[in-house]
Amino acid sequence: MQTQDKARGVSRASEATRAALIKAAVTVFSGHGYEGGSVRLITQRAQANQAAINYHFGGKEGLYRAVLDAAADALEKESFLDAEQLDRLPPEEALRLYLRQFLSPLVKRDRVSQYLRLYTWESMRPSAVFKSFVEARPPRIFRLAERVVRRFLPEDAAREEIAIRSVWLAQQPIFFVREAEMLALAPFGMTFDAAGVERLVERLARLSLAGLRGA
Numbered sequence: 001m002q003t004q005d006k007a008r009g010v011s012r013a014s015e016a017t018r019a020a021l022i023k024a025a026v027t028v029f030s031g032h033g034y035e036g037g038s039v040r041l042i043t044q045r046a047q048a049n050q051a052a053i054n055y056h057f058g059g060k061e062g063l064y065r066a067v068l069d070a071a072a073d074a075l076e077k078e079s080f081l082d083a084e085q086l087d088r089l090p091p092e093e094a095l096r097l098y099l100r101q102f103l104s105p106l107v108k109r110d111r112v113s114q115y116l117r118l119y120t121w122e123s124m125r126p127s128a129v130f131k132s133f134v135e136a137r138p139p140r141i142f143r144l145a146e147r148v149v150r151r152f153l154p155e156d157a158a159r160e161e162i163a164i165r166s167v168w169l170a171q172q173p174i175f176f177v178r179e180a181e182m183l184a185l186a187p188f189g190m191t192f193d194a195a196g197v198e199r200l201v202e203r204l205a206r207l208s209l210a211g212l213r214g215a
Contacts, residue, residue, distance in 0.1 A: 018056045020046040025067050030114035033121035034064055034129060061129050068133045071115035075140045083147055091151035095212075096205045098148050102141055102173035103200060106180055106192040116141070120178035123171065145170040152212040165212065172204050 024045035029037040039060050043049055057063040086094045105113035105120075119139055122130045146166040153162065176183065183190045190196065 014056075017046070017048050017052050021048055021053060021056060021063060022066055022070060025063050026070065026111070026114050026118075029064065029067055029121070030117040033125075034127040035125070037064075064127075064129050065133060067118070068130065068137075071118055072137050072140070074112060074115055083144060086144065086147050091148075092205070092209060094148050094151060095208055096201055098144060098169075099173050099201045099204050099208070100198075102170075103176060103197050105177050106197050106200075107194050117177065120174050123174045124178060141174070142166060142170050149212065168211075169208060172208060176200060176204075 021042065024042045025037070027045065028042050032038070032041075037060075039050060039053060042063070043053065046052075053059065053063055057066055086097065089097060102116060105116045119141055146162060149162060149165045149169055150157070153165070180192055182188070184192065190200075192200075
């Protein structure tokens with residue numbers, strides 16, 4: 001009995017360490033990207049060691065894959081932007097909702113916002129880990145962008161045309177999330193509180209609508 005209790009205790013401690021490493025890695029990678037995300041900083045935040053990363057994930061790359069899996073799972077389950085909801089809205093409102101949700105990291109600091117920040121880093125310089133990951137699990141931000149874009153295209157639109165416009169639309173909010181610190185400084189002086197983000201949504205929506213309709 002004591003042996004079983006001891007084994008369960010070790011198992012719980014091991015799972016707690018694994019969860020702590022993923023949680024710390026989300027914070028570090030969302031703040032610094034994959035390349036800049038220091039294993040030392042992750043282990044410090046998780047109060048673990050390098051050996052624990054190797055044991056649970058096989059190294060930094062495996063840990064990052066676990067973080068990407070957690071991000072994909074959360075963005076699917078949280079339903080912070082429902083695909084069917086987009087379909088029910090008029091095209092213009094669907095576009096605004098899409099932009100608003102993916103600009104949310106500018107004013108929120110919750111776990112979903114951290115996951116979105118991961119994608120902003122990868123949009124600038126995709127890591128090899130991310131490239132292989134998205135082949136199996138395309139990020140939700142791009143799949144939802146395609147859903148919005150299709151509302152402005154004929155049913156027989158070419159696949160390449162849909163893909164180009166979807167990538168273009170997805171990059172609109174990603175850029176502002178990624179470059180928020182720079183854009184808050186002179187000469188831009190942008191404000192990223194709730195009101196500022198709503199103004200940004202409206203401006204991006206007008207520009208996006210002109211592009212989608214004009215093309």
